[in-house]
Amino acid sequence: MPCGLFYERYEKDESIFPTVWLRFWMIALGVFLLTFPFFAQPLSDALGINLLNLFNLFFIYIVGAHGLNLLTGYTGQISLGHGAFMGVGAYTAGILANLGWPFWLALPFAGLMTAAVGMIFGIPSLRLKGLYLAIATMAAQFILDYAMRNWEALTGGSSGLAVPAASIGGFEFDDDFKFYFLGLAFAAGATMYLKNITRTRPGRAFVAVRDRYLSAEVIGVNLFKYRIMSFGISSFMVGIAGGLWAYYITIISDEHFTIWLSVQYLAMIIVGGMGSVLGSIYGVIFMVTLPEVLLIPAETLTEIWPDIFGIFASLREMIFGIIVIAFLIFEPDGLAARWHTIRAYWKLWPFSY
Amino acid sequence: MPAQGPAVAQAPTDDKASQPLLEVDDIHLRFGGLNALSGVSFNVQKGDIQAIIGPNGAGKTCILNCICRFYHPHRGRIVFNGQDISKVPTHKVAELGIARSFQNIELFRGMTVLGNIKLGHHVHMSAGFLSGGFYFGKARREEMRVRKEIEERIIDLLEIEAIRKQVVGTLPYGLQKRVELARALAMEPNILLLDEPMAGMNLEETEDMARFILDINDEWGVTVVLIEHDMGVVMDISDNVVVLDFGTKIAQGTPAEVSKNPHVIEAYLGSDDAAHSKLGL
Numbered sequence: 001m002p003c004g005l006f007y008e009r010y011e012k013d014e015s016i017f018p019t020v021w022l023r024f025w026m027i028a029l030g031v032f033l034l035t036f037p038f039f040a041q042p043l044s045d046a047l048g049i050n051l052l053n054l055f056n057l058f059f060i061y062i063v064g065a066h067g068l069n070l071l072t073g074y075t076g077q078i079s080l081g082h083g084a085f086m087g088v089g090a091y092t093a094g095i096l097a098n099l100g101w102p103f104w105l106a107l108p109f110a111g112l113m114t115a116a117v118g119m120i121f122g123i124p125s126l127r128l129k130g131l132y133l134a135i136a137t138m139a140a141q142f143i144l145d146y147a148m149r150n151w152e153a154l155t156g157g158s159s160g161l162a163v164p165a166a167s168i169g170g171f172e173f174d175d176d177f178k179f180y181f182l183g184l185a186f187a188a189g190a191t192m193y194l195k196n197i198t199r200t201r202p203g204r205a206f207v208a209v210r211d212r213y214l215s216a217e218v219i220g221v222n223l224f225k226y227r228i229m230s231f232g233i234s235s236f237m238v239g240i241a242g243g244l245w246a247y248y249i250t251i252i253s254d255e256h257f258t259i260w261l262s263v264q265y266l267a268m269i270i271v272g273g274m275g276s277v278l279g280s281i282y283g284v285i286f287m288v289t290l291p292e293v294l295l296i297p298a299e300t301l302t303e304i305w306p307d308i309f310g311i312f313a314s315l316r317e318m319i320f321g322i323i324v325i326a327f328l329i330f331e332p333d334g335l336a337a338r339w340h341t342i343r344a345y346w347k348l349w350p351f352s353y
Numbered sequence: 354m355p356a357q358g359p360a361v362a363q364a365p366t367d368d369k370a371s372q373p374l375l376e377v378d379d380i381h382l383r384f385g386g387l388n389a390l391s392g393v394s395f396n397v398q399k400g401d402i403q404a405i406i407g408p409n410g411a412g413k414t415c416i417l418n419c420i421c422r423f424y425h426p427h428r429g430r431i432v433f434n435g436q437d438i439s440k441v442p443t444h445k446v447a448e449l450g451i452a453r454s455f456q457n458i459e460l461f462r463g464m465t466v467l468g469n470i471k472l473g474h475h476v477h478m479s480a481g482f483l484s485g486g487f488y489f490g491k492a493r494r495e496e497m498r499v500r501k502e503i504e505e506r507i508i509d510l511l512e513i514e515a516i517r518k519q520v521v522g523t524l525p526y527g528l529q530k531r532v533e534l535a536r537a538l539a540m541e542p543n544i545l546l547l548d549e550p551m552a553g554m555n556l557e558e559t560e561d562m563a564r565f566i567l568d569i570n571d572e573w574g575v576t577v578v579l580i581e582h583d584m585g586v587v588m589d590i591s592d593n594v595v596v597l598d599f600g601t602k603i604a605q606g607t608p609a610e611v612s613k614n615p616h617v618i619e620a621y622l623g624s625d626d627a628a629h630s631k632l633g634l
Contacts, residue, residue: 208461218459
């Protein structure tokens with residue numbers, strides 16, 4: 001049994017997976033994620049949930065939640081506009097795809113477009129903080145929401161916009177199985193990006209802006225640049241998530257990108273853990289899975305008592321709310337912190353004192 | 354790290370008299386009707402430990418805030434290394450080689466000690482939003498180089514090896530003060546502005562801190578501007594003392610001169626006998 005970790009090189013100490021076991025588990029997770037679609041079908045049938053669809057939603061939301069976590073968790077700037085920003089990404093990708101742009105060009109452009117929009121709406125962050133910034137970004141949400149609904153020539157309004165499936169070099173990602181690998185690649189890439197940026201110079205500067213902006217300025221952090229860039233990068237990521245969403249769902253309408261989505265994004269990072277890379281992943285898994293899981297008892301009980309579905313549908317929202325509130329009270333640092341506590345406990349087990 | 358900066362590498366003794374490193378020239382600062390500073394001027398010579406003392410509210414921290422460009426004086430100018438910094442934006446001051454610590458600790462509480470110190474090195478690093486995010490080649494090498502330098506020069510010097518991985522918010526007060534000094538050192542400063550580094554410390558911690566300041570001044574050749582209420586420390590380690598009272602300079606000189614100055618004794622310490630015993634003379 002190891003009694004401690006004794007590194008001999010700084011490289012080792014700075015690496016993300018310093019021990020053999022951690023690396024083993026990460027490889028195991030990678031292998032599992034890569035092979036999962038091949039045995040997902042029987043599992044889905046057994047559980048009554050379309051697991052591949054669920055995982056694809058995970059991947060898309062992970063990209064977006066990482067973006068919001070960078071902005072809110074790391075830089076300390078709250079945003080209630082990320083639902084609409086995701087919509088900007090989705091519509092940009094959708095419109096460009098309909099113009100005949102290839103996937104690999106339309107998606108980055110959707111990200112850049114959203115980054116530009118996000119940076120414009122991020123300008124109030126130079127003066128505003130906390131709740132005031134939340135209100136300012138909420139204005140962005142409503143303005144963009146209104147544009148998406150009413151600018152029918154561009155967005156197709158409430159009747160929606162059809163988007164062709166993503167294709168790279170003639171290969172079409174047109175079903176859950178194929179899209180899974182695309183989504184996995186983006187989710188992994190976004191996770192890697194966030195992890196790396198938070199352990200290097202720009203990420204530290206973001207945290208400095210969050211914790212003490214005055215001393216951040218004294219040590220030479222340009223507050224203007226980092227506040228705006230935080231909005232830019234964050235919006236870029238959520239725009240990519242929006243683009244993926246458009247290519248995955250293949251029909252987009254404004255109904256999806258309301259304030260409810262913004263709140264959901266915030267709930268994801270709060271439940272998962274703000275300022276933690278793992279936090280946004282846990283948060284997404286929790287928030288996307290929970291409604292599906294709560295659907296199961298409703299469906300099974302319908303066979304016995306046909307009316308229950310209607311009652312349970314509203315009950316479901318309540319249970320959902322209660323669980324989120326319980327999280328805020330009992331684990332305000334999120335699932336990531338809980339995970340750390342559990343790991344720390346087992347590290348010393350059975351000699352915990 | 355200072356070995357890389359040409360201004361620091363020079364021996365602190367050779368051109369002491371020629372040009373001051375920092376010139377504070379006739380600074381006036383007003384908050385509404387209150388004159389916080391009215392016409393304060395003094396020079397800081399390269400390689401000195403310059404103390405600023407004075408009763409509460411004398412304007413000591415105001416001077417540091419003016420040098421750091423938090424406050425914008427209404428009149429007067431501040432010249433650092435021959436350059437007028439009165440128009441330099443706040444975040445550019447760090448690049449000139451001016452580092453400071455704060456009276457009330459202003460650390461990034463959520464980060465580890467190492468993270469805080471690395472942040473101090475911010476202006477000397479170059480990784481951007483892309484290269485940092487992908488952590489390849491240059492960004493990675495830079496991280497490793499900085500880590501090595503910080504470990505071998507700063508953490509070793511300030512004897513904080515044991516706490517380097519701890520989150521700053523969980524550390525006791527005395528250690529937080531030390532981490533703040535470490536962060537300021539990581540900025541590779543030419544001049545170090547310390548705002549009450551010994552405040553609230555016990556005797557042992559105070560002595561440690563005094564030793565660190567002397568080490569930094571001797572070995573790194575960093576000029577130090579020190580605001581401190583602990584007269585014993587000020588009289589022991591400083592080369593030169595400026596005394597402020599109600600926003601004006603009432604005396605300047607070596608510790609021995611200042612402590613005999615009748616203005617200082619009267620304005621700063623009250624009556625004669627008690628004053629002398631307080632000054633440890």
